[in-house]
Amino acid sequence: MLELANTLSTSLQGQTIQNRVREVGINPNYWYAVAWAHDLKAGKILPIRIWNQSIALYRDSQNQVQAVENVCPHKGVAMDKGKVQGDAIVCGYHGWEFNGQGECVGIPYWNQGQKLPCAQMKPFPVQEKYGLIWIFPGDRALAATQSPPQIPEYDDPNCLMIPLGAAFKAHFSICNENTMDVFHGYLHQNLQGWFDPVLIKLGETEESILAEYRVSYRGFLTKLLGFSKDGGITTKTISIDYQYPNYINKLENVSSLYLMRLPISRTESRSFALFFLRLPIPTWLLNPLRRALQPLILHLLFLPFLHQDIEMIESEQENYLKDPQRRYVEVNPAIIAIQRLIVKQYDRYRSTDQ
Ligand code: FES
Ligand SMILES: [Fe+2]
Incomplete structure (x- = not known):
C-alpha cells in the first residue's frame, strides 16, 4: 500500500476532481449488495x-x-x-x-x-x-474472480449484530465521502459523537483507501460502550477501509461496521450496513439480551446519527444539481483520495469495456 504520509494534515494541496466524481458511473465488475435476504x-x-x-x-x-x-x-x-x-x-x-x-x-x-x-x-x-x-x-466471466467482503464477525457469538439500511437522494460518491469523513463529528455533537479528530494514516491502492483517525469520546457513549466508568475523555483509533465498492470500518477493540453501498442512479443510492459491537458482557448474558438490545441501539444510537447525515448528504446533492460547475473547497486528503479512486475505477471499467 502506498503511504501518503506527508499529506496527512488538512490542506489545500492536491487536485480536487470533485465535479467529475458527481457524474461518474460504477465499475460493475464487483459484487454489490442489493437487498436484505429476508425481504x-x-x-x-x-x-x-x-x-x-x-x-x-x-x-x-x-x-x-x-x-x-x-x-x-x-x-x-x-x-x-x-x-x-x-x-x-x-x-x-x-x-x-x-x-x-x-x-x-x-x-x-x-x-x-x-x-x-x-x-x-x-x-x-x-x-x-x-x-x-x-x-x-x-x-x-469475471464474477468468480471477485467475492463479497469477508465478514468473520457474522458468526462470532461474542458480537451483537445490528443491521441498518438507508436510502439517500444522492450520488454514491457523496454518500461515500460522508462515510470517509470523520471530520464531521461537528454535525453529531448534540448526540455526544466523537470530537478532536486527527488523520494519522492514509494509504491508497488501485482498489482501496485506508484512513486511520484518532478521535476522542466523552459522556454517555463512553459509559454505554464501557470505554470509561465515569464518562471521562477516551481516545480511540478509527480505521476507515474503503474497499471498492464497500466499507470495512473499525473502532479499536469495540466495533466493526461493514457498509455496503448500492449506487442506483445519478441521484439515488442505498446502503446495507452490518454493525458488530463487542459488548463488555459475557455471552451467556448477551444471548438473551440480543433481541432487546438491537432495536434499542438502533433507535438510540444509529438512527439519530443517520438522519443528521442524510440531511447533509441530500443538501449537498441538491446544491450540486443547481450549479454543477461550481467548485467547492475540500481540505481532507482522505476525501480527495476517495474521489480519485471512484473516478479511477470508473475509467478503468470504461477502458476495458470498449
Ligand atoms: S409476455 Fe411479457 S410482455 Fe408479453
Ligand atoms: Fe455522520
Whole structure:
C-alpha cells in the first residue's frame, strides 16, 4: 500500500476532481449488495435497481435466488408485475415463462411441439450471503474472480449484530465521502459523537483507501460502550477501509461496521450496513439480551446519527444539481483520495469495456 504520509494534515494541496466524481458511473465488475435476504419471500418477485439497471429477484423451487433483467423480452413489461411458478418467472401480460438463465421456456398459447421463439432476458450472477443478496452486474466471466467482503464477525457469538439500511437522494460518491469523513463529528455533537479528530494514516491502492483517525469520546457513549466508568475523555483509533465498492470500518477493540453501498442512479443510492459491537458482557448474558438490545441501539444510537447525515448528504446533492460547475473547497486528503479512486475505477471499467 502506498503511504501518503506527508499529506496527512488538512490542506489545500492536491487536485480536487470533485465535479467529475458527481457524474461518474460504477465499475460493475464487483459484487454489490442489493437487498436484505429476508425481504425476498418465496413466491414473490423483488424488483431492485443497480446503476440504472432494473433487475427482478425471485426464489426458485429449491429456494435458490435467481436474478434476471426486469424487462420482458416480448414487449418490455416489468417482470415484477408477474409471478413465480416453480423454477420459472412468468410475465404478467401474456404469461410467457422464463427460467433463471432468462430463456423463454413456455408460452401459454403456443402450439405444443413447436419451437419457442428465441426471446432472452439478461441473467445476473447472484448469491445469498450474510443475510444479504449480492449481484455481480458486470462481465459474467469475471464474477468468480471477485467475492463479497469477508465478514468473520457474522458468526462470532461474542458480537451483537445490528443491521441498518438507508436510502439517500444522492450520488454514491457523496454518500461515500460522508462515510470517509470523520471530520464531521461537528454535525453529531448534540448526540455526544466523537470530537478532536486527527488523520494519522492514509494509504491508497488501485482498489482501496485506508484512513486511520484518532478521535476522542466523552459522556454517555463512553459509559454505554464501557470505554470509561465515569464518562471521562477516551481516545480511540478509527480505521476507515474503503474497499471498492464497500466499507470495512473499525473502532479499536469495540466495533466493526461493514457498509455496503448500492449506487442506483445519478441521484439515488442505498446502503446495507452490518454493525458488530463487542459488548463488555459475557455471552451467556448477551444471548438473551440480543433481541432487546438491537432495536434499542438502533433507535438510540444509529438512527439519530443517520438522519443528521442524510440531511447533509441530500443538501449537498441538491446544491450540486443547481450549479454543477461550481467548485467547492475540500481540505481532507482522505476525501480527495476517495474521489480519485471512484473516478479511477470508473475509467478503468470504461477502458476495458470498449
Ligand atoms: S410482455 Fe411479457 S409476455 Fe408479453
Ligand atoms: Fe455522520
